[in-house]
Amino acid sequence: MSTYNPFNLDGKNFLITGAASGIGKATSIVLSKLGARLILVDINEDGLQQTKLECSNDVSLLIVDLANINTIKDKVLSAIPEFGKLHGFVHLAGKPYIAPLKSVSIEKCNDIFSINTLSAIELSKVFTSRNVYVGEKGSIVFVSSVYGVVGSAANVAYAMSKSALHGITKALAIELSSKKIRVNCIAPGFVKTNMLDTSSTMFDINYAETLKKLHPLGVGEPEDIAYSIAYLLSDAAKWVTGSIMNIDGGFTAQ
Protein backbone atom coordinates (compact mmCIF):
# COMPACT_ATOMS: atom_id res chain seq x y z
CA MET A 1 0.00 0.00 0.00
CA SER A 2 1.43 3.41 -0.96
CA THR A 3 1.70 6.12 1.68
CA TYR A 4 -0.92 8.88 1.42
CA ASN A 5 0.89 12.18 0.80
CA PRO A 6 -0.77 14.88 -1.34
CA PHE A 7 2.35 17.03 -0.90
CA ASN A 8 4.59 14.47 -2.58
CA LEU A 9 6.78 16.01 -5.31
CA ASP A 10 8.17 12.79 -6.78
CA GLY A 11 8.73 13.10 -10.53
CA LYS A 12 8.43 16.90 -10.53
CA ASN A 13 11.09 19.28 -11.81
CA PHE A 14 11.45 22.83 -10.53
CA LEU A 15 13.82 25.75 -10.90
CA ILE A 16 14.59 27.85 -7.82
CA THR A 17 16.26 31.28 -7.85
CA GLY A 18 18.15 32.52 -4.82
CA ALA A 19 19.02 28.94 -3.90
CA ALA A 20 22.47 29.66 -2.47
CA SER A 21 21.35 30.94 0.92
CA GLY A 22 18.56 31.78 3.34
CA ILE A 23 15.00 30.88 2.39
CA GLY A 24 16.11 29.70 -1.07
CA LYS A 25 18.51 27.19 0.42
CA ALA A 26 15.96 25.91 2.94
CA THR A 27 13.32 25.62 0.22
CA SER A 28 15.65 23.66 -2.02
CA ILE A 29 16.36 21.18 0.77
CA VAL A 30 12.67 20.77 1.66
CA LEU A 31 11.54 20.31 -1.96
CA SER A 32 14.34 17.85 -2.53
CA LYS A 33 13.28 15.80 0.50
CA LEU A 34 9.74 15.74 -0.90
CA GLY A 35 11.07 14.13 -4.07
CA ALA A 36 11.52 17.03 -6.49
CA ARG A 37 14.41 17.34 -8.93
CA LEU A 38 15.78 20.88 -8.95
CA ILE A 39 17.71 23.40 -10.98
CA LEU A 40 19.30 25.66 -8.38
CA VAL A 41 19.92 29.21 -9.60
CA ASP A 42 22.04 31.89 -7.99
CA ILE A 43 24.97 34.22 -8.69
CA ASN A 44 26.88 32.67 -5.77
CA GLU A 45 28.44 29.40 -6.98
CA ASP A 46 29.99 28.46 -3.62
CA GLY A 47 26.62 28.87 -1.92
CA LEU A 48 24.95 26.71 -4.57
CA GLN A 49 27.51 23.95 -3.99
CA GLN A 50 26.71 24.07 -0.26
CA THR A 51 22.97 23.82 -0.95
CA LYS A 52 23.58 20.91 -3.31
CA LEU A 53 25.41 19.01 -0.57
CA GLU A 54 22.32 19.19 1.62
CA CYS A 55 19.80 18.20 -1.07
CA SER A 56 18.76 14.59 -1.08
CA ASN A 57 17.68 14.33 -4.70
CA ASP A 58 19.00 15.11 -8.20
CA VAL A 59 19.98 18.79 -8.54
CA SER A 60 21.60 20.83 -11.28
CA LEU A 61 23.38 24.17 -10.71
CA LEU A 62 22.97 27.27 -12.85
CA ILE A 63 25.00 30.43 -12.23
CA VAL A 64 22.90 33.41 -13.30
CA ASP A 65 23.09 37.12 -12.51
CA LEU A 66 19.40 38.01 -12.51
CA ALA A 67 20.27 41.70 -12.80
CA ASN A 68 21.25 40.91 -16.40
CA ILE A 69 17.73 40.13 -17.56
CA ASN A 70 18.85 39.47 -21.13
CA THR A 71 20.98 36.48 -20.10
CA ILE A 72 18.21 34.58 -18.27
CA LYS A 73 16.62 32.98 -21.33
CA ASP A 74 19.81 31.51 -22.79
CA LYS A 75 21.00 30.25 -19.41
CA VAL A 76 17.73 28.45 -18.61
CA LEU A 77 17.34 27.05 -22.14
CA SER A 78 20.87 25.67 -21.98
CA ALA A 79 20.03 23.62 -18.88
CA ILE A 80 16.78 22.02 -20.07
CA PRO A 81 18.00 19.43 -22.63
CA GLU A 82 20.06 17.58 -20.03
CA PHE A 83 17.83 18.19 -16.99
CA GLY A 84 14.41 17.83 -18.59
CA LYS A 85 11.38 20.09 -18.84
CA LEU A 86 10.00 21.90 -15.79
CA HIS A 87 6.74 21.72 -13.84
CA GLY A 88 7.35 25.14 -12.37
CA PHE A 89 9.70 27.57 -10.71
CA VAL A 90 10.11 29.56 -7.51
CA HIS A 91 11.47 33.10 -7.64
CA LEU A 92 13.14 33.65 -4.29
CA ALA A 93 16.10 35.79 -5.27
CA GLY A 94 15.80 39.30 -3.96
CA LYS A 95 17.74 42.28 -2.74
CA PRO A 96 16.74 44.59 0.11
CA TYR A 97 17.12 48.35 -0.15
CA ILE A 98 16.67 50.31 3.02
CA ALA A 99 16.74 54.03 2.30
CA PRO A 100 14.48 56.89 3.35
CA LEU A 101 12.88 58.83 0.49
CA LYS A 102 15.33 61.72 0.69
CA SER A 103 18.29 59.44 0.03
CA VAL A 104 16.70 57.07 -2.47
CA SER A 105 18.78 56.54 -5.61
CA ILE A 106 16.79 55.95 -8.80
CA GLU A 107 19.72 53.96 -10.19
CA LYS A 108 19.55 51.65 -7.16
CA CYS A 109 15.74 51.44 -7.55
CA ASN A 110 16.22 50.18 -11.10
CA ASP A 111 18.72 47.60 -9.89
CA ILE A 112 16.35 46.36 -7.15
CA PHE A 113 13.42 46.31 -9.57
CA SER A 114 15.38 44.26 -12.11
CA ILE A 115 16.41 41.55 -9.65
CA ASN A 116 13.28 41.40 -7.51
CA THR A 117 10.62 41.98 -10.13
CA LEU A 118 11.51 42.15 -13.82
CA SER A 119 13.40 38.86 -13.59
CA ALA A 120 10.13 37.30 -12.38
CA ILE A 121 8.46 38.31 -15.63
CA GLU A 122 11.35 37.09 -17.75
CA LEU A 123 11.48 33.77 -15.88
CA SER A 124 7.73 33.34 -16.41
CA LYS A 125 8.13 34.07 -20.10
CA VAL A 126 10.94 31.54 -20.48
CA PHE A 127 9.19 28.91 -18.34
CA THR A 128 5.94 28.99 -20.30
CA SER A 129 7.64 28.30 -23.63
CA ARG A 130 7.03 24.83 -25.06
CA ASN A 131 10.74 24.03 -24.83
CA VAL A 132 10.73 24.46 -21.06
CA TYR A 133 7.24 23.79 -19.62
CA VAL A 134 6.31 20.14 -19.32
CA GLY A 135 2.75 21.03 -20.33
CA GLU A 136 0.61 20.06 -17.32
CA LYS A 137 0.22 20.76 -13.61
CA GLY A 138 2.39 23.87 -13.81
CA SER A 139 3.04 26.01 -10.76
CA ILE A 140 4.84 29.33 -10.37
CA VAL A 141 5.56 30.71 -6.91
CA PHE A 142 6.83 34.23 -6.36
CA VAL A 143 8.12 35.34 -2.99
CA SER A 144 7.37 38.93 -2.00
CA SER A 145 7.33 40.37 1.52
CA VAL A 146 5.02 41.71 4.21
CA TYR A 147 6.34 45.04 2.96
CA GLY A 148 4.55 44.41 -0.31
CA VAL A 149 1.36 44.30 1.78
CA VAL A 150 1.79 46.91 4.53
CA GLY A 151 3.77 50.12 4.74
CA SER A 152 7.13 50.69 6.37
CA ALA A 153 9.40 53.75 6.49
CA ALA A 154 12.66 53.77 4.52
CA ASN A 155 11.38 51.01 2.27
CA VAL A 156 9.82 52.68 -0.77
CA ALA A 157 11.97 50.95 -3.41
CA TYR A 158 11.77 47.50 -1.85
CA ALA A 159 8.00 47.86 -1.35
CA MET A 160 7.65 48.90 -5.00
CA SER A 161 9.50 45.79 -6.15
CA LYS A 162 7.58 43.40 -3.88
CA SER A 163 4.05 44.79 -4.26
CA ALA A 164 4.57 44.65 -8.03
CA LEU A 165 4.94 40.88 -7.65
CA HIS A 166 1.39 40.79 -6.30
CA GLY A 167 0.07 42.42 -9.47
CA ILE A 168 2.15 40.08 -11.60
CA THR A 169 0.79 37.08 -9.67
CA LYS A 170 -2.84 37.99 -10.31
CA ALA A 171 -2.34 38.97 -13.94
CA LEU A 172 -0.44 35.80 -14.80
CA ALA A 173 -2.84 33.61 -12.80
CA ILE A 174 -5.54 34.63 -15.26
CA GLU A 175 -3.37 34.58 -18.36
CA LEU A 176 -1.78 31.19 -17.70
CA SER A 177 -4.82 29.29 -16.41
CA SER A 178 -5.52 28.02 -19.93
CA LYS A 179 -2.06 26.45 -19.95
CA LYS A 180 -2.85 24.73 -16.63
CA ILE A 181 -0.26 26.81 -14.85
CA ARG A 182 -1.10 28.11 -11.38
CA VAL A 183 0.56 31.33 -10.21
CA ASN A 184 0.78 32.26 -6.53
CA CYS A 185 2.84 34.38 -4.20
CA ILE A 186 4.10 34.03 -0.63
CA ALA A 187 4.49 37.24 1.39
CA PRO A 188 6.86 36.33 4.23
CA GLY A 189 7.40 38.16 7.47
CA PHE A 190 10.89 38.48 8.92
CA VAL A 191 12.85 35.27 8.83
CA LYS A 192 16.19 34.50 10.47
CA THR A 193 18.64 34.78 7.56
CA ASN A 194 21.92 36.56 6.78
CA MET A 195 19.91 39.20 4.89
CA LEU A 196 18.05 40.01 8.11
CA ASP A 197 21.32 40.13 10.10
CA THR A 198 22.83 42.58 7.60
CA SER A 199 19.76 44.82 7.60
CA SER A 200 19.50 44.77 11.40
CA THR A 201 22.86 46.54 11.88
CA MET A 202 21.36 49.59 10.20
CA PHE A 203 18.90 50.00 13.04
CA ASP A 204 19.36 50.54 16.76
CA ILE A 205 20.10 47.89 19.36
CA ASN A 206 16.41 47.54 20.23
CA TYR A 207 15.62 46.33 16.71
CA ALA A 208 15.44 42.66 17.71
CA GLU A 209 12.85 43.55 20.34
CA THR A 210 10.88 45.61 17.80
CA LEU A 211 10.86 42.69 15.38
CA LYS A 212 9.54 40.36 18.06
CA LYS A 213 6.62 42.69 18.75
CA LEU A 214 5.76 42.81 15.03
CA HIS A 215 5.37 39.01 14.93
CA PRO A 216 2.93 37.53 17.48
CA LEU A 217 4.44 34.10 16.79
CA GLY A 218 8.03 35.40 16.81
CA VAL A 219 10.48 35.80 13.93
CA GLY A 220 10.24 32.90 11.46
CA GLU A 221 12.58 30.15 10.35
CA PRO A 222 13.42 29.70 6.63
CA GLU A 223 11.60 26.36 6.72
CA ASP A 224 8.33 28.12 7.63
CA ILE A 225 8.39 29.70 4.18
CA ALA A 226 9.74 26.58 2.47
CA TYR A 227 6.77 24.48 3.63
CA SER A 228 4.27 26.96 2.20
CA ILE A 229 6.12 26.96 -1.13
CA ALA A 230 6.10 23.15 -1.14
CA TYR A 231 2.33 23.26 -0.68
CA LEU A 232 1.82 25.65 -3.60
CA LEU A 233 4.00 23.54 -5.89
CA SER A 234 2.23 20.31 -4.94
CA ASP A 235 -0.99 18.89 -6.33
CA ALA A 236 -2.58 19.62 -2.93
CA ALA A 237 -2.86 23.21 -4.18
CA LYS A 238 -4.40 22.27 -7.55
CA TRP A 239 -7.33 24.68 -7.06
CA VAL A 240 -5.19 27.58 -5.80
CA THR A 241 -4.13 30.34 -8.16
CA GLY A 242 -3.76 34.11 -7.93
CA SER A 243 -3.31 33.90 -4.16
CA ILE A 244 -1.08 36.08 -2.04
CA MET A 245 -0.39 34.04 1.10
CA ASN A 246 0.82 35.90 4.19
CA ILE A 247 3.25 33.58 5.97
CA ASP A 248 4.35 35.99 8.65
CA GLY A 249 3.78 34.81 12.21
CA GLY A 250 0.80 37.14 12.48
CA PHE A 251 2.60 40.32 11.31
CA THR A 252 -0.26 41.44 9.05
CA ALA A 253 -3.00 40.23 11.40
CA GLN A 254 -2.46 43.27 13.61
Add this chain to the structure above:
Amino acid sequence: MEQFKSELAEILEVDSVEMTQELESFECWDSLTILSIIALSSETYNVTLSAADVKNAKTVGGLYELFNTK
Protein backbone atom coordinates in the same frame (compact mmCIF):
# COMPACT_ATOMS: atom_id res chain seq x y z
CA MET B 1 35.24 67.87 2.42
CA GLU B 2 32.99 70.55 0.95
CA GLN B 3 31.06 67.95 -1.03
CA PHE B 4 30.58 65.85 2.12
CA LYS B 5 29.30 68.91 4.01
CA SER B 6 26.94 69.75 1.19
CA GLU B 7 25.54 66.19 1.01
CA LEU B 8 25.14 66.03 4.77
CA ALA B 9 23.41 69.43 4.88
CA GLU B 10 20.84 68.15 2.41
CA ILE B 11 20.15 65.08 4.54
CA LEU B 12 19.98 67.21 7.72
CA GLU B 13 17.62 69.65 5.96
CA VAL B 14 19.75 72.76 6.58
CA ASP B 15 21.58 75.19 4.29
CA SER B 16 25.05 74.31 5.58
CA VAL B 17 26.83 72.42 8.38
CA GLU B 18 29.97 73.09 10.43
CA MET B 19 32.40 70.37 11.47
CA THR B 20 31.94 71.08 15.19
CA GLN B 21 28.13 70.82 15.19
CA GLU B 22 26.65 67.99 17.21
CA LEU B 23 24.51 65.61 15.16
CA GLU B 24 21.80 65.44 17.82
CA SER B 25 21.40 69.22 17.70
CA PHE B 26 19.73 69.12 14.28
CA GLU B 27 15.97 69.38 14.33
CA CYS B 28 15.44 66.49 11.92
CA TRP B 29 17.83 64.12 13.76
CA ASP B 30 16.00 60.78 14.02
CA SER B 31 16.28 57.14 12.99
CA LEU B 32 15.34 57.92 9.37
CA THR B 33 18.08 60.53 9.15
CA ILE B 34 20.55 57.95 10.48
CA LEU B 35 19.39 55.54 7.76
CA SER B 36 19.91 58.26 5.16
CA ILE B 37 23.48 58.78 6.38
CA ILE B 38 24.10 55.01 6.21
CA ALA B 39 22.74 54.99 2.63
CA LEU B 40 25.00 57.94 1.71
CA SER B 41 28.08 56.26 3.17
CA SER B 42 27.35 53.02 1.35
CA GLU B 43 26.39 54.38 -2.05
CA THR B 44 28.69 57.38 -2.40
CA TYR B 45 31.66 56.52 -0.21
CA ASN B 46 31.53 52.70 -0.33
CA VAL B 47 31.70 52.58 3.47
CA THR B 48 29.44 50.25 5.47
CA LEU B 49 28.21 51.79 8.72
CA SER B 50 25.85 50.66 11.44
CA ALA B 51 23.38 52.90 13.29
CA ALA B 52 25.67 52.65 16.33
CA ASP B 53 28.66 53.90 14.27
CA VAL B 54 26.71 56.96 13.15
CA LYS B 55 25.49 57.76 16.68
CA ASN B 56 28.98 57.36 18.13
CA ALA B 57 30.39 59.85 15.64
CA LYS B 58 28.67 62.58 17.70
CA THR B 59 29.60 65.55 15.44
CA VAL B 60 29.70 66.42 11.74
CA GLY B 61 33.50 66.22 11.95
CA GLY B 62 33.31 62.84 13.66
CA LEU B 63 31.13 61.60 10.84
CA TYR B 64 33.56 62.94 8.23
CA GLU B 65 36.38 61.08 9.95
CA LEU B 66 34.30 57.91 10.01
CA PHE B 67 33.57 58.17 6.28
CA ASN B 68 37.26 58.49 5.54
CA THR B 69 38.79 55.98 7.93
CA LYS B 70 36.35 53.07 8.15
